[in-house]
Amino acid sequence: xxAWLRSAPGLSDVAVGELLASPxxxxxxxxxxxxxxxxxxxxxxxxxxxxxxGSFRLPGEAQKIGRVMEAFADVFxxxxxxxxxxxxxxxxxxxxxxxxxxMLNTDAHNANVKEKMTFGQFxxxxxNLNDGANFEERTLRRIFDDVTSYxx
Numbered sequence: 001x002x003a004w005l006r007s008a009p010g011l012s013d014v015a016v017g018e019l020l021a022s023p024x025x026x027x028x029x030x031x032x033x034x035x036x037x038x039x040x041x042x043x044x045x046x047x048x049x050x051x052x053x054g055s056f057r058l059p060g061e062a063q064k065i066g067r068v069m070e071a072f073a074d075v076f077x078x079x080x081x082x083x084x085x086x087x088x089x090x091x092x093x094x095x096x097x098x099x100x101x102x103m104l105n106t107d108a109h110n111a112n113v114k115e116k117m118t119f120g121q122f123x124x125x126x127x128n129l130n131d132g133a134n135f136e137e138r139t140l141r142r143i144f145d146d147v148t149s150y151x152x
Contacts, residue, residue, distance in 0.1 A: 001026070002033035006055065016056040021064035031068065035075045045094065046101050046143045048076055050152045058102070069098040087139045089131040096129045101147060109151040119144050 005016050020031040038055075040048040052072055058065060073095035077088060088094040100122070107117045117125075122144050126135055 001030040002037060005030065005034060006037060013055075013057040017059050017068075018064075020056060021059045021061075021068050023063075023067070028067065028071070031071045032075060035072050036079070040076055041079060044139075044142065044146075045076065045088075045097060046146050046152075048072075049098060049101050050150075053152055065102060066099065069102060070095050073098045087130065087136050089133065093130045093135075097126065097135060097143075100126055100129075101143060102152070104144065104147045105152045108148040116148075 005011065005020070019027060020034055021027070035052055038048075038052055040051065043051065049072065058068060073088075074091045076098070077091040077094040088097060104117060104122060107113050119141065123137065123140050126140060128134060
């Protein structure tokens with residue numbers, strides 16, 4: 001299913017995102033295989049997210065975003081993504097950071113958000129979320145600058 005979703009011509013990006021983010025063993029398995037098919041090993045987390053999310057439209061519902069980011073973080077961390085060894089202490093911490101990247105993207109690029117998040121607020125929002133420790137500030141700075149400059 002995952003291979004078909006990546007290669008079938010004419011599929012709606014929205015429909016692919018809705019299917020992959022749906023609950024249940026079939027969709028959750030397809031989502032993990034779908035994400036695992038991407039070459040993410042040498043990419044920082046924000047660019048890996050951009051690569052995966054560039055292939056379908058992320059649904060707007062928080063639970064669906066959570067399912068997608070959890071699958072992403074598990075695959076990213078397990079396969080030694082560029083963040084895994086140096087910053088995220090666990091797949092859970094990678095999930096928290098991946099979700100924060102999506103929220104930062106929304107904050108930075110949604111015209112309805114009038115007061116944009118500052119770097120200091122981004123750091124505060126992610127304090128002690130790396131299994132009780134902080135993510136490295138240089139990592140948060142890189143993520144903040146990349147995501148606020150280029151929409152995912």
